[in-house]
Amino acid sequence: MNRFGLVFGLCAVAATCVAEPLNLYVAPQGRDEWSGTRRHPTLFHRDGPFKTLDRARDELRQRRTAGSLPAEGVVVELQPGTYYLSQTFELTADDSGTASAPVVYRARVPGTARIVGGVVVSEFGPVTDPALRERLPDVARDHVVQADLSGLGIKDFGSPEPDAKGCEVFFETRPLTLARWPNDGFANVADITDAEAFKTHNVPGSKAPVIVYEGDRPERWGKEPGGWLNGFWFWDWAEGAQPIQSIDVAAKRITMGGKPHSYGYRKGQWYYAFNLLCELDQPGEWYIDRERQILFLWPPDRISDESVVLSVLPTCIRAAEAKWVTFRGLTLEAARGNAIEINGGEAVRVEACTVRNTGYRAIVANGGKTHAVVGCDIYDTGNGAVTLIGGDRPSLNPAGHLLENTWIRRYGRLKRTFCTGVELIGVGQIARRNLIHDAPYIALWFKGNDHVIELNEIHSVCYEANDSGAIYAGRDWAMRGSAVRYNYVHDVYGFRGHGCNGIYLDDMFSGVDVIGNLVVRVPRAFLIGGGRDNVITDNIMVDCKDGMHIDARALGWAKGSVDGCMTKDLNAMPYTGELWLKRYPKLQGILDDDPGCPKGNIVERNISVRCNFDRMCAQAKQFGTIRDNLVDVDPLFVDPAHDDYRLQPGSPAFAVGFKPAPLDQIGLYADTLRASWPVRHEVRKEEAVPAQAALLKPIKVPSPAATPPPVFRVPRRTAEIAIDGVMGPSEWEGMAGQGSLALNQTLERTDAGCPSTAWLCYDEQAFWVCVDSQVSAAAPLQKTPTWGSSDAVEIAIRNPAGGEKAPVLVLRGFPGGAFESSTEAGASTEVAKKAGEGVQFAAGSRGAGNWQAEWRIPFASLGIDPKQQRRMEFNLTVRKSAQPLWVLWVGTLDLATWDVRNGGVLELQQ
Numbered sequence: 001m002n003r004f005g006l007v008f009g010l011c012a013v014a015a016t017c018v019a020e021p022l023n024l025y026v027a028p029q030g031r032d033e034w035s036g037t038r039r040h041p042t043l044f045h046r047d048g049p050f051k052t053l054d055r056a057r058d059e060l061r062q063r064r065t066a067g068s069l070p071a072e073g074v075v076v077e078l079q080p081g082t083y084y085l086s087q088t089f090e091l092t093a094d095d096s097g098t099a100s101a102p103v104v105y106r107a108r109v110p111g112t113a114r115i116v117g118g119v120v121v122s123e124f125g126p127v128t129d130p131a132l133r134e135r136l137p138d139v140a141r142d143h144v145v146q147a148d149l150s151g152l153g154i155k156d157f158g159s160p161e162p163d164a165k166g167c168e169v170f171f172e173t174r175p176l177t178l179a180r181w182p183n184d185g186f187a188n189v190a191d192i193t194d195a196e197a198f199k200t201h202n203v204p205g206s207k208a209p210v211i212v213y214e215g216d217r218p219e220r221w222g223k224e225p226g227g228w229l230n231g232f233w234f235w236d237w238a239e240g241a242q243p244i245q246s247i248d249v250a251a252k253r254i255t256m257g258g259k260p261h262s263y264g265y266r267k268g269q270w271y272y273a274f275n276l277l278c279e280l281d282q283p284g285e286w287y288i289d290r291e292r293q294i295l296f297l298w299p300p301d302r303i304s305d306e307s308v309v310l311s312v313l314p315t316c317i318r319a320a321e322a323k324w325v326t327f328r329g330l331t332l333e334a335a336r337g338n339a340i341e342i343n344g345g346e347a348v349r350v351e352a353c354t355v356r357n358t359g360y361r362a363i364v365a366n367g368g369k370t371h372a373v374v375g376c377d378i379y380d381t382g383n384g385a386v387t388l389i390g391g392d393r394p395s396l397n398p399a400g401h402l403l404e405n406t407w408i409r410r411y412g413r414l415k416r417t418f419c420t421g422v423e424l425i426g427v428g429q430i431a432r433r434n435l436i437h438d439a440p441y442i443a444l445w446f447k448g449n450d451h452v453i454e455l456n457e458i459h460s461v462c463y464e465a466n467d468s469g470a471i472y473a474g475r476d477w478a479m480r481g482s483a484v485r486y487n488y489v490h491d492v493y494g495f496r497g498h499g500c501n502g503i504y505l506d507d508m509f510s511g512v513d514v515i516g517n518l519v520v521r522v523p524r525a526f527l528i529g530g531g532r533d534n535v536i537t538d539n540i541m542v543d544c545k546d547g548m549h550i551d552a553r554a555l556g557w558a559k560g561s562v563d564g565c566m567t568k569d570l571n572a573m574p575y576t577g578e579l580w581l582k583r584y585p586k587l588q589g590i591l592d593d594d595p596g597c598p599k600g601n602i603v604e605r606n607i608s609v610r611c612n613f614d615r616m617c618a619q620a621k622q623f624g625t626i627r628d629n630l631v632d633v634d635p636l637f638v639d640p641a642h643d644d645y646r647l648q649p650g651s652p653a654f655a656v657g658f659k660p661a662p663l664d665q666i667g668l669y670a671d672t673l674r675a676s677w678p679v680r681h682e683v684r685k686e687e688a689v690p691a692q693a694a695l696l697k698p699i700k701v702p703s704p705a706a707t708p709p710p711v712f713r714v715p716r717r718t719a720e721i722a723i724d725g726v727m728g729p730s731e732w733e734g735m736a737g738q739g740s741l742a743l744n745q746t747l748e749r750t751d752a753g754c755p756s757t758a759w760l761c762y763d764e765q766a767f768w769v770c771v772d773s774q775v776s777a778a779a780p781l782q783k784t785p786t787w788g789s790s791d792a793v794e795i796a797i798r799n800p801a802g803g804e805k806a807p808v809l810v811l812r813g814f815p816g817g818a819f820e821s822s823t824e825a826g827a828s829t830e831v832a833k834k835a836g837e838g839v840q841f842a843a844g845s846r847g848a849g850n851w852q853a854e855w856r857i858p859f860a861s862l863g864i865d866p867k868q869q870r871r872m873e874f875n876l877t878v879r880k881s882a883q884p885l886w887v888l889w890v891g892t893l894d895l896a897t898w899d900v901r902n903g904g905v906l907e908l909q910q
Contacts, residue, residue, distance in 0.1 A: 021073040021101075022063070024056050025049035028081035039079065039108075049079065053089045053105070053115075060103065061094060073101035078330065080112035080828060082306070084119065089317045093345070097324035102347075109828055110329030110352050111675065117313035118170070118334035119154070120306050121147050121295060135224070136296075137281040143298050144280060147308075150293040154312060157290050158336060160228055160275040161241045162414035163383065165336045165359045169286040170309045171300055173333065175357050175380050175413060179280035179287045179296075181217060186270035189231070190214045190252070198264060201557070205234055205266035209242060209256040218254060220278050222247045226290070229256060230416075231271025234263035236466035236495060239417050244273070304804060311336045311359060321345045321368075328673075333357040344368045352675045356380045359414065361387060365401055372402040375673035379407075382414035384421055385436075391427025393449060394574055396583060398428020405668055407679055408436045408443075416464050420445040420472075424453070431456060435668050437681055440464035442472045450481040457667040459491045460684035466494045469504025469527065473512070477532065477566060477595065478573045480511025480584045486661040490520040490643070491683040499523035502544070505531050508554050508566060508596075511584060516661030518645055519544060525611060528620075530554040533586045533600040538659045540607045540635075540645055547611035547631075548603055550620035554596030562596040599623035605658045607635050628656040676824075676896075678788025680747070680886075710890060710904040712741055712874075717761040717768055723854045725817070725844025732759040732770045741889060743771070743876055749891035756878045756887055762859075762866060762908055769795060769855040769876075776882035777849030783816035787879070791815050793853045794877040796825065796898035797906075799862060800869045808873075809835040809862055810898045813853045815843050825898045837861045866908055875903030 030049035041048030097103035107113035124145040158166025191212035230241040245257035284300040314337040323346040331354040332339040342365040355362035359382040365371040390399025412419035424446040436443040494500035502519035510531040519525040525541035530553040601624040636648040744755035756773040782790035808825035821836030840856040877897040892902040
């Protein structure tokens with residue numbers, strides 16, 4: 001080969017080695033007539049990113065038709081900002097990638113690209129119409145504002161019924177409350193009518209949609225159009241909403257319209273009224289006059305340009321028969337229905353996304369195979385969170401859909417029951433290592449065959465539903481083969497102390513492996529409702545009223561279902577065929593083997609501590625295997641007072657063959673595909689009766705007018721300070737205390753009991769900070785630079801020159817001397833890098849139980865001119881790993897430590 005051939009060959013090899021996916025860019029300030037191949041506009045704005053996702057998709061379609069897509073795939077990168085969709089973003093089979101060349105839609109900075117299915121409402125004014133002011137409560141008349149919606153192009157506002165996917169109002173990305181009474185909790189049904197009386201399970205009721213109320217509050221609703229009631233009308237686990245048809249003030253009766261509640265009505269149940277302008281009586285409530293197209297709102301805080309959003313689109317993203325498409329790091333919100341819908345196709349992945357503020361569910365995958373939801377944060381959904389449907393039951397062909405490492409909370413915001421956090425339907429779905437909490441109903445409901453539910457943590461669910469379970473399935477002999485294993489279910493109590501279950505196999509559900517689960521502080525740990533062939537082994541139950549319940553209901557009150565729905569559903573499957581009998585041999589001859597009897601259940605090697613373990617019927621013991629369970633014998637947990645239920649080496653449980661679960665692998669884990677980290681969550685206490693306000697209302701940033709943030713006046717630097725990790729007396733302490741700032745609040749603004757002290761000062765060039773932290777002398781400092789698990793100090797500050805939308809700058813220092821400038825609060829990589837430029841940081845210690853952090857932070861790095869910007873939002877946080885404890889200057893409540901909206905204010909003294 002001559003030298004020219006050699007050079008050509010090397011270039012070809014080099015070109016092959018550096019081949020990359022096609023990159024297209026989208027930005028809120030882009031233009032769809034540009035090429036989309038540039039991340040930023042050119043100098044004279046002749047080219048730059050696209051403006052819309054639709055344009056990027058169409059560009060890919062054109063390139064695919066022309067055969068110009070690279071073999072390495074495509075990346076469509078969304079720049080930080082808000083993307084208001086005018087229509088659902090639709091993908092079809094024509095928009096697919098391949099296993100080796102996927103199509104990826106991703107945020108440049110995870111979490112900073114917001115895809116919004118609503119419109120901004122900005123033109124507000126006072127309510128001046130005398131008739132409208134008269135309908136408003138006295139306390140609200142001078143606070144409620146109104147906006148004309150007629151110019152927004154919305155053709156249908158939808159129904160206010162909680163399950164109808166109507167429009168909603170959001171303020172600063174938090175859902176507001178449709179005007180209701182009572183504001184918190186429920187009113188009780190004083191009585192019912194004698195008409196259409198009936199009795200079920202010996203409980204009397206009426207089928208007539210009429211209730212008797214207490215007090216005189218409903219009298220004001222008679223003149224209000226469009227009022228509704230939502231109630232738990234008969235059973236504690238099924239609510240329903242109906243419009244108010246008429247009110248008989250003399251008889252104190254409300255007659256409801258629409259379809260009557262299927263279970264009827266009974267005295268003593270509970271309800272609330274909503275969609276009533278006359279009940280708009282507190283900040284954060286709203287009402288729409290659908291006829292006049294007027295929004296009435298009592299804003300929880302000052303309204304800015306884009307603070308109020310009205311949901312419009314039914315769905316933000318819909319993929320139909322698409323394959324190998326990934327959505328990564330996006331934030332999706334304000335859809336009336338589901339944020340993302342995946343129908344058919346293969347390997348559509350939703351990774352590290354935040355999905356919130358939907359009217360129905362967050363993500364629904366229906367059909368296809370190997371779709372995945374991984375590392376997402378999902379909260380404040382109107383109904384549930386994730387539904388995975390797929391596979392073929394007759395052939396037992398699995399779909400293999402996956403939900404993993406996803407944080408789900410505060411679902412069921414509108415629809416309070418039958419709003420499961422996670423639904424697995426069909427064959428072969430997987431729910432692994434998720435965290436689900438704070439919701440009124442079931443966390444995880446599975447239907448079908450061969451699902452895997454493992455290593456999930458679930459708590460504080462079912463708080464408005466009794467006779468329910470954290471993990472639930474029901475009513476089928478043939479839905480076999482699923483594994484419910486190694487899950488941690490704790491602190492689930494039901495409503496008003498009436499009770500619920502940890503793991504609930506209802507109404508003859510059969511053939512499930514329930515292995516290695518940990519159930520703590522739940523009224524009933526396990527309930528097997530007459531089912532067969534369930535294997536319940538190596539579980540731990542602690543501080544549950546009842547431990548193991550197995551009944552024979554299909555021989556008693558549920559006997560009618562044996563020859564009815566149970567046999568019908570069984571016969572719908574080819575259960576006598578070779579495939580099914582090989583997979584589920586115990587189905588052979590089931591209908592000839594006293595099918596209503598709970599036969600074949602195995603209860604072995606379970607640990608029960610402070611529970612009434614044996615709640616098993618005689619038939620379960622006669623026709624099953626109940627043995628080698630360790631009941632009320634000290635199993636030698638490592639530290640049960642702190643919920644460490646690992647077994648010490650000498651535990652007597654090992655003598656009966658107990659097989660420990662991998663407790664250290666339960667729940668969320670740090671990963672590049674995790675939407676947020678660290679994750680903090682608290683248990684809902686049993687004695688705290690849920691307040692409806694806490695359940696439905698948004699988390700509010702405290703109004704400056706109502707609760708002014710604390711202000712710390714930063715003095716000028718008067719002494720020489722060496723940034724060396726040693727707090728010399730002539731440096732910080734020599735400032736006579738005027739620069740001293742006490743850090744002693746928890747996230748919830750309670751006394752932390754373990755304070756730290758900070759000193760702050762400034763000069764013309766820099767901001768100076770020192771933090772002196774007292775920590776446990778008995779435990780070593782965790783010095784690795786890992787925020788959340790190690791000891792650390794965090795400084796959070798927002799440049800006032802950028803206004804409310806400016807990113808929060810986050811600087812963190814660790815005892816080992818490392819420091820970082822983080823993008824977690826939304827700053828771009830470039831902005832975060834600049835914020836860290838020129839920063840001096842040092843850490844030191846005076847001895848055991850103490851460490852100190854010193855900073856010099858150039859104002860130029862922060863983009864702050866101290867002569868012009870003298871007040872800025874700010875917070876300081878110390879992470880103390882030994883306790884573990886977050887100690888802040890100002891507790892941020894349900895927000896992140898760096899979220900300065902719930903922090904304080906620094907004021908630079910002249």
